[in-house]
Each structure stands twice: as structure tokens, then as C-alpha cells.
Amino acid sequence: MSIEELNKEIIACRKCSRLVEYRNTRSVPEKYAIETYWNKPLTGYGDINGKLLVVGLAPAFNGGNRAGRIFTGDKSSDFLISSMYEAGFTNIPVSENINDGLKYNNMYITLALKCAPPDNIPLKCELENCNPYIEKEIDAMHKLKAILCLGKISFDSIIKYFRSRNIKTTGIKFINEKYYDIAGIRLYCSYHPSPRNVNTGLLKKEDFIALLKEIKNFIN
Numbered sequence: 399m400s401i402e403e404l405n406k407e408i409i410a411c412r413k414c415s416r417l418v419e420y421r422n423t424r425s426v427p428e429k430y431a432i433e434t435y436w437n438k439p440l441t442g443y444g445d446i447n448g449k450l451l452v453v454g455l456a457p458a459f460n461g462g463n464r465a466g467r468i469f470t471g472d473k474s475s476d477f478l479i480s481s482m483y484e485a486g487f488t489n490i491p492v493s494e495n496i497n498d499g500l501k502y503n504n505m506y507i508t509l510a511l512k513c514a515p516p517d518n519i520p521l522k523c524e525l526e527n528c529n530p531y532i533e534k535e536i537d538a539m540h541k542l543k544a545i546l547c548l549g550k551i552s553f554d555s556i557i558k559y560f561r562s563r564n565i566k567t568t569g570i571k572f573i574n575e576k577y578y579d580i581a582g583i584r585l586y587c588s589y590h591p592s593p594r595n596v597n598t599g600l601l602k603k604e605d606f607i608a609l610l611k612e613i614k615n616f617i618n
């Protein structure tokens with residue numbers, strides 16, 4: 399299956415009825431009242447022939463779910479894309495809307511869960527429903543050298559991928575800024591760039607940029 403065919407399948411997916419109902423019934427803030435929300439699953443974005451895969455958690459209702467593109471138009475995107483730009487992974491330092499010209503260099507970015515969940519908390523069954531998509535995305539990345547997981551939930555989805563391929567992951571735990579070499583792929587961990595993690599100082603921008611630069615050196 400090509401990435402284009404996979405993305406069509408993802409956009410048409412309605413497996414998680416709670417998430418479909420949530421996005422179709424939740425009210426939108428006044429400042430976005432005139433906008434037409436995407437309100438569908440979000441595919442990955444970037445270069446599927448790149449050497450790095452970055453995995454986030456799920457779309458924010460008023461971020462990617464509104465804009466129609468992963469990590470676009472919210473605080474997490476501001477932090478992530480400006481950091482990516484500093485490390486040389488994007489052509490511009492912002493991700494505001496689908497017409498902003500953002501391109502990723504040598505990487506693809508996707509989500510463990512493709513639809514926005516209430517309170518940003520997915521159910522286990524929803525993650526299970528969605529995991530086959532990320533598995534297909536990984537399999538489509540023929541030049542993959544590294545995966546960066548943003549947060550424990552995305553890390554777990556990647557561990558599940560390795561286990562489904564009978565690859566041992568014994569003793570591997572999510573630890574911020576740690577990496578593991580598994581079956582020829584270097585798996586990096588980072589806290590998710592959510593406003594809560596950034597505002598509390600759990601995730602510091604200079605540390606995150608340093609990690610991205612380390613990854614860039616590794617894959618090049």
C-alpha cells in the first residue's frame with residue numbers, strides 16, 4: 399500500500415465512535431467561530447523517505463483538528479516547529495495553517511492517535527484501534543534510522559510496533575532524553591511539548607533543541 403492510499407484510508411476512518419461524536423458536537427471558541435474545522439483524522443506529514451520519524455500523541459481539538467494538519471496552529475506547534483527550525487528540520491520556524499509553506503527536511507511526523515480526544519486523553523481501545531496506522535507508516539519508511547517519541551503514550555505505541563514484529567524490548571522504558579538502539583533503529587524519548595510541560599519547565603527549549611541537533615547528527 400502506498401502512503402497516499404494509507405492516508406486516504408486514515409482520513410476515512412471512523413472506528414472510534416466516541417472521538418467522531420466528540421469532534422462533531424464540541425463547541426468552538428469565539429476566536430475560531432468563522433473557521434471551518436477539518437474535523438477528521440489527521441495523517442502524517444513530511445518526507446516519508448526521510449530518516450527520522452517523530453511521533454506525537456494526538457491532535458488538539460483547536461490545533462491540528464481545526465487546521466487540518468498535524469502540529470499546526472497551537473502552542474505545542476509553536477514550541478515544536480520553532481525548535482525543529484533551530485535544528486534544521488523545517489524550512490520555516492512556524493506552523494500556522496496549511497498554506498504557510500511549512501516543509502520538513504529528512505523526516506516524517508505523525509501521531510499515535512489520529513483523532514482529537516476529549517481532554518487530550520485517549521482510551522486504550524482507541525489507541526489499539528489506531529496503532530495499525532502507525533505500524534504501516536513505519537513500514538513505509540524504508541530509510542528510517544531514528545524515531546523520536548514525544549511523550550510516553552507515543553513511546554508505548556512504538557514499543558508495541560517492535561513487539562508485533564517479535565523484536566525484544568525488555569528493559570526499555572520511557573526516560574526523557576534517553577535513547578535505545580533497537581533492531582537498527584535508534585529510539586529517542588522526549589517529553590511532549592505540551593503547554594503544561596513547557597510552562598512548568600519540565601521540557602526546556604534549549605534541552606529540546608540540543609536533543610534535536612543530536613538526532614540530526616546521528617541520522618546524517
Ligand code: SF4
Binds near residue numbers: 408524
Ligand atoms: S483515532 Fe484512529 S482508529 Fe480511531 S477513528 Fe481516528 S483514525 Fe480511526
